Amino acid sequence: MYPARLQALIDALRALPGVGRKSAQRMAFQLLEHDRQAARTLAQSLEAALESLRRCVDCRMFSDADRCPICRSQRRDRSVMCVVESPADLVAVEQGAEYSGLYFVLHGRLSPLDGVGPEEVGLPRLAERLAEDSLQEVIIATGSTVEGEATAHYVGELARAAGVSVTRIAQGVPMGGELEYVDAGTLSHAFRGRQTL
Template identity: 60%
Template sequence: MAFSPALTQLIDALRVLPGVGAKSAQRMAFHLLQRERQGGRHLATTLEHAIATVRHCSECRMFTEGERCEICANERRDPALVCVVESPADVMAIEQNTDYRGRYFVLMGKLSPLDGVGPEELGLGILRERLAAGTVEELILAMGATVEGEATAQYVGDLARQNGARISRIAHGVPVGGELEYVDAGTLSQAFSGRRPV
């Protein structure tokens, strides 16, 4: 059975969301049209407003509506300490779960030549300028432990070294409350190589 053109367009539009396949998009479209038309209108206007007004911070590339985000504009944050992360979600996780008081640089991805993502797509020119200004004393690499994350960390680390900044990396390994017998080999290897004295 063929859907109306407008319904087909709605289903296709919903598929741009991560993790949403054809069936999920169809379910969402049916729900919005069947039970949540007012919610759908609100979603549409809110999404349109966000796309028109939200941009990248000129210093860290986090999402903001102004020139600088709240973190970069906060004078109590330490500008000499910069944590490099892959996404805005990583910033939120660090902010909600740690007492980190430095600033950030958000890559909005990771190096992936096969996908056409190189240093310029990650805004590394902006980071290079921050490092060259000499205000960054320590760069904390907080990328995922994937192949692309490791390559990105290596590239950013080399960039920091060229500009005289100290480099540190967040620890990877056994999660709190984890049982060793259930930890995969890669994680266990990382945990041993990243061990520290107590």
């Protein structure tokens, strides 16, 4: 129905998370019909990012140098490390939490059924980092999915084997949330993680 290059553009846009056939089609038409300069800028930015960005050798966040700005900073608390599943999780912690330590980005979570094992999420590199003398605590900030919990357990075992204290972020009722709207699993986590006032 479409010229081959238009179909290729639509297919490429569908690779983005949450973008289906109709959304990809609308994006392609918008870029081609109304905003060709934005399309060129997008293509150039994507090409430049692919050419220059790589993973930080320490935390595995995207960086344009061997070490990212967080790992290079002398202002960070080098005794604590937060382990997150994705770069987006790192950004969320940076923007929303009062945290000034180091990070380790897994770029996924353990999922043996999908062929994602320790190597694929960088756990050998994490084990090397845990062996460093300066780390005293690892904060595990993986999701509460089955895979996230399995990943948290594995990371916890690595940290304990290295003699590093392990904590897990609290999970439960969101600020401003009403109990009647909270699902049973979240409520169960909240009760298990309750604290003394």
